[in-house]
Amino acid sequence: MARPSLREKLASSAVDTLHAHGFTGCSIQDITEAAGVPKGSFFNHFENKEDLAIDALHRYLEGTRSDMLFEEGVPPLERLKNHFSFLSERVLVHGFERGCLLGIFAAEMAQEYPKMREELRLVFETWCGAVEQAVSEAQARGEVDPRHDAGQTARFLVNAWEGAALQLKITRNRRPIDDFMNTAFKALLK
């Protein structure tokens, strides 16, 4: 196997460093040190720290298995449940104190970094669109009350999930996630 390029080494390690410490909580030096690459090499590969964070955002998203929302042969409500369960367990694996990288970047960067804000906007738009489609399908099959606005319900769910992931940082137990799963799937989507 070929050795990973310096860029690859830096970028893949940065996902973890940024997730653990947040954008403002780590410096370029912290990131290059954690990656084991020379600090001076940073600007050969990335224009600035925001560019690296955008790259990290997309690497983080690769692990979100959004394909589960479209899995053939699985009823739409079950796909929604599988999707949010998967995200929930994934965020818990990293430890309660981290939360979701999307939420962290939203809180820390949306205001001062327009390029990141636009990336986040597109990411949430795509995510909400996929959830909306599954909600609509569940409504068509009579699994979910058809009187609810599917788009609004989808966006509400995604934001509620991000709110729960943020709350993990405070409670340091899985309760916010359990509250989300139970309320979303026993009280709202039915």
Added chain:
Amino acid sequence: MARPSLREKLASSAVDTLHAHGFTGCSIQDITEAAGVPKGSFFNHFENKEDLAIDALHRYLEGTRSDMLFEEGVPPLERLKNHFSFLSERVLVHGFERGCLLGIFAAEMAQEYPKMREELRLVFETWCGAVEQAVSEAQARGEVDPRHDAGQTARFLVNAWEGAALQLKITRNRRPIDDFMNTAFKALLK
């Protein structure tokens, strides 16, 4: 009227500076400059920046009108709606890019500042408890499905509201708040 003390001037101005820029987004110097007090006076009044942020958190909370959740003569479901409507309009007044100070501090500080984390934990516990009481009362009156767990529903709502407030920073329009109000009160609490 007596002139506000230097401490009061510093602390009341800090709420706005911290809300506008976040904890890591402004320095002690930014805060003292915005307050129009000498930088050197900071440590006469606060032990450190975290202490000032905790003071700012409590000042911010004074404006949340949590008494609306207990208003006599108003049915519980209406009190819940009034409460979240009030919070929503309040967060919108500050502009889409700010979000909620609780959520900002949770994202930025919960991990590295245990004292702030404990304050936030207590604040959310109190808030969720008050919402839970109103949900229970609404259930007892037959306004809300009594099969839902009131505590879980309350915590879900509070976290969902924080998720919506965080999303404002990205969408820069009121849609996340409208999605919250509509879904919470038309689809969930019924």
